[in-house]
Amino acid sequence: MDNIENPQTHRPEAAPDPAASLSPAQWAEFSASIDAVRAGLPQLETLGATVRQLEDQTAGLRRSLTDLRRSAAAREGRAAAPAPGRVSDDCARHLAAQFIVHCERGGRLGALCSAPSQREALLLHARETLDLTTRAALGTGDMPLPAVYGAEIRELVSQFGVCRRQMFPYPLGLGTARPARVGVRPAFGSIAMSAAFPEKSPGFDFASLESHKIGGIVRLPRELDEQSVVPIGQFLARYGAVEFARAEDTWGFLADGSPAYESVRGVVKVARDQSRAVTLAAGKTKASDATLEDFRALRRMVNKAALNGQRSAYYLDTTWETRLAAFRTAAEPNVYQRLPDGSARLDGYPVIWADVLQPYSSDAAADKCLAVFGALEFWWFAERGLPRLDTSEHVWFANDQLAVRFIEEIDFDYAAGDACAALLTAAA
Secondary structure, eight states, X not given: OTTSOOTTTOOOOOOOOGGGGSOHHHHHHHHHHXXXXXXXXXXXXXXXXXXXXXXXXXXXXXXXXXXXXXXXXXXXXTTSOOOTTOOOHHHHHHHHHHHXXXXXXXXXXXXXXXXXXXXXXXXXXXXXXXXXXXXXXXXXXOXXXXXXHHHHHHHHHHHHOSHHHHSEEEEOOSSOXXXXXXXXXXXXXXXXXXXXXXXXXXXXXEXXXXXXXXXXXXXXXXXXXXXXXXXXXXXXXXXXXXXXXXXXXXXXXXXXXXXXXXXXXXXXXXXXXXTOEEEOOTTOOBGGGOOHHHHHHHHTXXXXXXXXTTOOEEEEOGGGHHHHHTTOOSSOTTSEEEOTTSOEEETXXXXXXXXXXXXXXXXXXXXXXXXXXXXXXXXXXXXXXXXXXXXXXXXXXXXXXXXXXXXXXXXXXXSOTTSEEEEEOXXX
């Protein structure tokens, strides 16, 4: 019992106090260090957010630098004009990017690319081309074709068509535009010295130009990858331009004022109404019945002002090329000339091929327009805004294809009704 320690009397040794081993000077220095750490704690708590902000700024600078490099490379690539029948690669990329965005909006991008990496590459291409910073921005608002690219589309249409290239452009606004149309011209004459000037009052009326919507739908395959972006854009631009040109020329030359053409009258209809048409003799209903004298008679039907300079031209279908060459004789070997640059001249006047007019044939085609002669610059080609592009996956669902819809708003009217004449086959 004597060897058992009393638990009441046993006490563990207390831990040594570190402050007891410090001198007053060391303790003061230690306390100051603790206070400095405590003062810096708030800054340490916000350090993570600051680092993340710096990382975001660095990533933004890298994207901006990449965009600047890409823009510089694009400017170097724009030095040369696009080849005939094509738009620039930048315009093609923009058209393809709009196509990709429309597919993404409709949730159909997966039908174009089965590989997720390809889809992300396409979306990245669309964001960079359309200058969209986030993926969410792909679904907000419409993205109209920039004016510089719209001008390229217009230029491409003029390469394939005639009316847009030859007629006088007129911008359309809202409502109906009514430019003055030439009527009976006043006759200027001699005026005696110090005599009063007689009043000259020209006759005139007003044209009517308003928006008429035309367009069509272009089929596209579903398969698309990153390497085919520019070719798809070129395809859209070229196909759309060809069809726009065909529709514009059909309306510009052949619109007959019927409901099918929304009461618009083209060159041939106005020539008929203004008694500026040459009709082949009775029974001559074939294009092959037309003679050189019939073509020459057209020039007597237009105002003489239209014959001056290089304003007037013959407008025919390209199939007439071989027939025009047969008009040459020993007495007139140069009545038709095919020039080295690919252009042609008939009786000294340019020949412009318009493939919406009646082709050359020996088959009967009663009351058809074989040719137009005159100065189309006295016609207005009115246009409102830029072409519009929309995409749908529902049009050709059964064929597993997508559709791109092209729409433009145009109109036609004449400034002088005697500027053009038409050559017609005989009625049946």
